[in-house]
Amino acid sequence: MCKFRNWALMAGLLVALAAQGQRDVPLLGAGSGGSASFPPIALGVHATADNGAATATTVAVNIGTPTAGSTIFCNLRLPFPSADGPDSPSRTT
Amino acid sequence: VNGAYQVALSTRLTAGNEFAIATYYKRNVLASPTTVTATWSTTGTNARIACEEWKNVRTDFPYDESFPATVSNSTANPTSGTSRTPAIDGSVVLGLLGHASQTATAGTNYTLIDALSDFFPEYWIQTSKTATNTPYTALLGNWADTMAALSPRSASFCDSSAIFTFEGGTNGVQPTANTLQTGTHGIVNQPNAQLLNTAPGWVVTDAGAAFAYATSTFTLATTEGCPYYSGTANEAPALDVVKTFGADGNVALSFANTLTDVTASACISTDAPNSNTGANEDVFTLYSDTIGAADFDNLIISNSSGTLTLSMENQAGGSPTGSPIAISPNTLYWVTLHYIAGGQHQIKVYSGCGANPTLLGTMTASASVAGGGPTQKLALGGPSPGTDTTHIVRFRRGVKLDISGAGTLQLP
Numbered sequence: 495m496c497k498f499r500n501w502a503l504m505a506g507l508l509v510a511l512a513a514q515g516q517r518d519v520p521l522l523g524a525g526s527g528g529s530a531s532f533p534p535i536a537l538g539v540h541a542t543a544d545n546g547a548a549t550a551t552t553v554a555v556n557i558g559t560p561t562a563g564s565t566i567f568c569n570l571r572l573p574f575p576s577a578d579g580p581d582s583p584s585r586t587t
Numbered sequence: 588v589n590g591a592y593q594v595a596l597s598t599r600l601t602a603g604n605e606f607a608i609a610t611y612y613k614r615n616v617l618a619s620p621t622t623v624t625a626t627w628s629t630t631g632t633n634a635r636i637a638c639e640e641w642k643n644v645r646t647d648f649p650y651d652e653s654f655p656a657t658v659s660n661s662t663a664n665p666t667s668g669t670s671r672t673p674a675i676d677g678s679v680v681l682g683l684l685g686h687a688s689q690t691a692t693a694g695t696n697y698t699l700i701d702a703l704s705d706f707f708p709e710y711w712i713q714t715s716k717t718a719t720n721t722p723y724t725a726l727l728g729n730w731a732d733t734m735a736a737l738s739p740r741s742a743s744f745c746d747s748s749a750i751f752t753f754e755g756g757t758n759g760v761q762p763t764a765n766t767l768q769t770g771t772h773g774i775v776n777q778p779n780a781q782l783l784n785t786a787p788g789w790v791v792t793d794a795g796a797a798f799a800y801a802t803s804t805f806t807l808a809t810t811e812g813c814p815y816y817s818g819t820a821n822e823a824p825a826l827d828v829v830k831t832f833g834a835d836g837n838v839a840l841s842f843a844n845t846l847t848d849v850t851a852s853a854c855i856s857t858d859a860p861n862s863n864t865g866a867n868e869d870v871f872t873l874y875s876d877t878i879g880a881a882d883f884d885n886l887i888i889s890n891s892s893g894t895l896t897l898s899m900e901n902q903a904g905g906s907p908t909g910s911p912i913a914i915s916p917n918t919l920y921w922v923t924l925h926y927i928a929g930g931q932h933q934i935k936v937y938s939g940c941g942a943n944p945t946l947l948g949t950m951t952a953s954a955s956v957a958g959g960g961p962t963q964k965l966a967l968g969g970p971s972p973g974t975d976t977t978h979i980v981r982f983r984r985g986v987k988l989d990i991s992g993a994g995t996l997q998l999p
Contacts, residue, residue: 532740535679535712538640539621542701545634553634554624560640562618565649565737568638569683569708570625572607 538564608685608731615646635706641679644737645745645814648991651678651736652748652774653815656720659731665691667734670718674773675814677739682709682721687729694722743812746997747987749773750816754823756800762826762838764789770823772816774842774990793836798968800824805854805919805983808942808999820985826967827981837869837968846990849873849962852923852997854940854983857895857916867900870980872966873926879960884924884932884952888980897922899934899950902959909950912936919983920947921999928961929954940983940999
């Protein structure tokens with residue numbers, strides 16, 4: 495298998511987590527697929543930040559302290575000032 | 588900075604190019620003060636970020652890869668297109684609306700998390716999984732509507748974001764995209780997505796009757812309890828990859844998003860029948876071919892003077908480390924691929940496909956070209972035409988895949 499095509503790299507976007515301990519991907523122990531009882535999904539801490547007219551290449555939001563084991567879900571709106579803007583933002587770490 | 592987020596969806600307005608929107612997540616966080624920072628490459632104004640914590644979701648694979656959709660349009664009352672159903676009861680459906688000119692209110696059953704102009708995250712916690720398309724009420728104007736879902740917490744075992752069982756196939760019959768899709772769990776075509784790249788889904792490239800479903804009795808050693816699939820894949824046939832001279836092809840799954848870190852694992856056998864002779868042949872590959880520089884992490888089988896081996900191939904010029912692994916006829920092997928875009932590629936080969944298989948060897952290579960592209964496809968069989976002589980490999984049940992970016996090393 496040999497492929498030699500060259501394509502433009504996608505614009506990058508890094509969403510990083512500051513000041514928070516991070517676990518590696520957990521692998522639950524091998525089990526039987528049994529179901530433990532857990533509370534239903536619930537919305538926890540949340541916050542929004544807006545750069546407004548400020549020119550920048552970052553935007554940050556402090557959401558407070560989540561509960562251990564939760565998922566942080568982020569929505570992002572990026573400026574799109576020109577054709578070379580991030581036409582498909584993606585994490586590139 | 589203690590860690591990166593996984594990209595979930597991204598899109599932009601197709602008319603006017605006003606802005607791009609995207610969603611990201613980080614699972615299983617610790618309880619500590621949290622600031623999330625997004626960084627991009629082109630200076631601009633009016634960037635906005637909204638993050639929320641979702642409690643009591645799965646700690647391993649919370650993001651429902653079978654669910655997301657994105658649509659851009661300019662009609663009144665945006666939606667994310669054809670309704671889709673989350674994988675499991677108790678999921679939360681998350682909507683995001685980027686609107687160029689109007690304010691919006693949440694659709695029926697949904698609650699807005701905040702109501703900032705141009706940015707309207709909404710959610711619906713579904714007791715029973717229900718088809719939906721994240722509707723909003725808004726006047727005419729350019730918009731992009733995306734939806735995603737998170738699965739509720741469970742103690743059940745899951746080590747993959749997708750599993751392919753080959754169910755839907757008929758013994759002796761060649762696979763089709765539709766039959767392959769029937770056996771695909773956890774990642775599906777996204778008919779609502781406006782994709783910037785190759786459309787997702789299965790494609791069969793068969794230049795000479797190289798594939799057929801076959802009977803098999805193998806099952807996964809560990810029962811999966813993922814939201815999208817439960818069981819041991821014992822309802823399905825196997826898939827024979829039969830290569831004869833000049834006959835080369837593959838079945839390949841293109842991913843909806845471009846991915847930076849993907850693992851894939853499978854049980855292969857050399858008993859179907861064992862008539863392997865000749866040069867190298869592609870068996871199992873993760874690769875990039877149309878975005879960034881082409882690159883691949885490819886397991887190949889070869890026969891040297893009657894000795895069968897499994898080895899690693901990457902883009903031309905690469906120099907994998909680790910010796911080729913001698914294999915035997917009529918034997919099962921568990922193989923894993925790990926592709927990191929622009930980074931390390933790895934292949935592990937285990938003896939057997941039962942619980943706790945013995946590791947026979949590990950082969951690694953750096954991305955063989957600068958700027959090696961993201962993972963775009965998974966291929967079973969040869970991703971490109973060749974003139975190799977006869978090789979036969981059988982994919983047993985339960986090909987596993989992790990596209991979440993976690994690099995999970997799956998075992999049988």
